[in-house]
Amino acid sequence: NIPDAPTKDDAIMAYNKLEYLFKDFEFTDEESKAAVISAILTGTVRRLLPSAPAFCFDAPKRGSGKTLLANTIGNIITGDAITTINYGKDETEFSKRIDSILFRGDPVINIDNIEIPVSGDTICSILTNETHNPRILGKSEQPKVETNILIMFTGNNVTFKGDMVRRVL
Numbered sequence: 001n002i003p004d005a006p007t008k009d010d011a012i013m014a015y016n017k018l019e020y021l022f023k024d025f026e027f028t029d030e031e032s033k034a035a036v037i038s039a040i041l042t043g044t045v046r047r048l049l050p051s052a053p054a055f056c057f058d059a060p061k062r063g064s065g066k067t068l069l070a071n072t073i074g075n076i077i078t079g080d081a082i083t084t085i086n087y088g089k090d091e092t093e094f095s096k097r098i099d100s101i102l103f104r105g106d107p108v109i110n111i112d113n114i115e116i117p118v119s120g121d122t123i124c125s126i127l128t129n130e131t132h133n134p135r136i137l138g139k140s141e142q143p144k145v146e147t148n149i150l151i152m153f154t155g156n157n158v159t160f161k162g163d164m165v166r167r168v169l
Helices: 008-020 030-048 066-078 091-104 121-128 162-167
Strands: 055-059 083-086 108-114 150-156
Touching: 008 030, 030 055, 030 066, 030 150, 055 066, 066 083, 066 108, 066 150, 083 091, 091 108, 091 121, 121 150, 121 162
Parallel strands: 055 150, 083 108, 108 150
Antiparallel strands: none
16 A cells, blocks of 8 residues: 555655565675666556666576566566567567567567677667557558557676667666
């Protein structure tokens, strides 16, 4: 329950409750934990925001719980399992996959197993614009779709290049 007039102490207690959910994850610093809480809060209100950054969870080794972390965040936000896709090695194919997710209207997505530097016009546009005009495969139609989706990336030693650097926490 949220009090009618929440105090700073109420906010700290709420933060501590969220933080407790992730007590078994190994974070390198407090900023990393804060990014997780920020992803939850952003995802909760994402449908109301004109744009929002993506969130990246990476680690130096496989099997450290990155995908579980993203799935936990998504489950808190949606109450259900979230969509997970791979970035792949080709920007054109990735654009088709992310476009199909936008058409479907999913509220949260995890782009998993990142192995190459992330960049590209489509993902940059989706992260900074309120709408996107993907082409329907096999047709010459480009309907307008909302981009109010929380985007998360997971992988080992993930890097971003170009404009993506300033669009990801």
